[in-house]
Amino acid sequence: MDKLRTRTRTSFTSSKWIATVASLWIQCSCGVDTFSIYSSVLKSSQGYDQSTLDTVAVFKDTGGNAGVLAGLLYSAVTHNNNNWGGFGGPWVVHLAGAIQNFFGFFMMWAAVVGLIKRPPVLVMGLFIFLSTHASAFFTTANVVTGVQNFPQSGGTIVGVMKGFLGISGAIMVRVYGIFCEGKPSTFILMLALLPTFVTIVLMFFVRIYEANTVDDVKQLNGFPIVALIIAGYLMITLVLENIFSLSLWAHIIMFIFLLLLLASPLGIAIKAHMEDSKRLSQMFSSESNHSKENPAKDTLAYHELPDGEGQVNDASDDKILPYEESMNLLQALRTINFFLLFLAMVCGMGSGLAVINNFSQIGRSLNYTAVEVDNLVSLWSIWNFVGRIGVGYLSDYLLHTRGFTRPLMMSISLAAMTTGHIVFASSLPGMLYIGSILVGICYGSLWSLMPTITSEIFGVRHMGTIFNAIGVACPVGSYIFSVRVIGYIYDMQATGEDHSCFGTHCFMVSFLIMAFLALLGCLAAIALFFRTRRFYQLVVIRRLKHSLR
Helix, strand or coil, X not given: CHHHHHHHCCCCCCXXXXXXXXXXXXXXXXXXXXXXXXXXXXXXXXXXXXXXXXHHHHHHHHHHHCCHXXXXXXXXXXXXXXXXXXXXXXXXXXXHHHHHHHHHHHHHHHHHCCCCCCCCHHHHHHHHHHHHHHHHHHHHHHHHHHHHHCHHHHHHHHHHHHHHHHHHHHHHHHHHHHHCCCXXXXXXXXXXXXXXXXXXXXXXXXXXXXCCCCHHHHHHCHHHHHHHHHHHHHHHHHHHHHHCCCCHHHHHHHHHHHHHHHHCHHHHHHHHHHHHHHHHHXXXXXXXXXXXXXXXXXXXXXXXXXXXXXXXXXXXXXXXXXXXXXXXXXXXXXXXXHHHHHHHHHHHHHHHHHHHHCHHHHHHHCCCCHHHHHHHHHHHHHHHHHHHHHHHHHHHHHHHHHCCCHHHHHHHHHHHHHHHHHHHHHCCCCHHHHHHHHHHHHHHHHHHHHHHHHHHHHCCCCHHHHHHHHHCHHHHHHHHHHHHHHHHHHHHHCECCCCECCCHHHCHHHHHHHHHHHHHHHHHHHHHHHHHHHHHHHHHHHHHHHHCC
């Protein structure tokens, strides 16, 4: 009862809502999927051919998606907080990410501008690995904390976190257009400074809190709405910039309005915290009356978490959770479900990432201007964002209301991605835009679905480690598609000293191969659906209904 009284007096800055807002702001400052902006200056300054550039891009993809160390660190500093003298928590993971982000991007910038001697390819690969490995640490801390704070809405919270990460590229491109247009080397320096600063300022607000009320769902749904508004605004500004010749002041005003939109989740957090405080006060009053009548029962209702930041229901009426609910990484590796999910991600995430890594070269081969390529990068970030947010929310809604399992949603996304690659392969006028919509949305949806499926079939305790291990599929697939498929075929077709290729033949065969393998990923997801269908019926759906009782 004293615990409940303390929670009614919890300050706004110490709540799961401000933790969520802080996580979202960290996510949207990362600037992921902007490699196409500075890949040209990286290629020219270091004297790379296309295959070498794609090899460096694989280091980038590996760093951004191989977050097993981030997962292990998160488990160590949160589940064993007492061993850290009470100083553990998600902020440790954020700090580790901030250090890597600054060092990686700063050294890359120093090499590009000639501040240091041109490094070997492997050393440059290390720099870009560290710069993107930071985002794996940021994402692990933010996503896993969000799932623990909102366990009944895993799809929504993962979609929101991954969505803001996805749209961070479009936001950074806006900043680039205002402050350093035509200076991609300066953009690299900006990526070294801005995410590091934002993370250090906000990391102590990201903490684990209790989440046990159905009212959380209503307030949490405000975040996807705000996110979609931001995506729509970015789309409108992009269209306006292409139709009209806007002055610098017009760009600045539009960017200020974007910052106001990014600040709007704080309003949702304030409203939600006020409702939480009111509800907890009423609960305290009710529990006080109940404890006077049943003092013995009250002591059995809850127990505190090891770090003292929350509490979990200890009633033993829900004993249906199977062994999978507490799997660690080694146990998960011994299951067929892990490798089916891994294969689906190799085919889906790998081919999607290969597209964004080669957007600049794809656009040039089809005679798109540099401005049009930059717009395609922004559009990709927006559609990627829509996929993460929309499919994350939709998967929660369909699971709660229709029992529509997430592996089936994943198979649908991979089937649509197959279509998107075929559209790219056609190379018809305007197909690059249509293909980017299909592949972008589907790629984003996979990043929303995969972590949530991981938490549901393997459990949330080691979720950070397991979903980051499955995330290794992304750089594995990227290497296969970018280097062994796209880079190899492109270099065979390239001519001249600058190793360039122009025409529809440059990437057509590559996209057809990726379409076939995306279809293979779809079949793997269908197999996972049939293997887990009864599990979802007997365990996950029942557990969700129980948590919302």
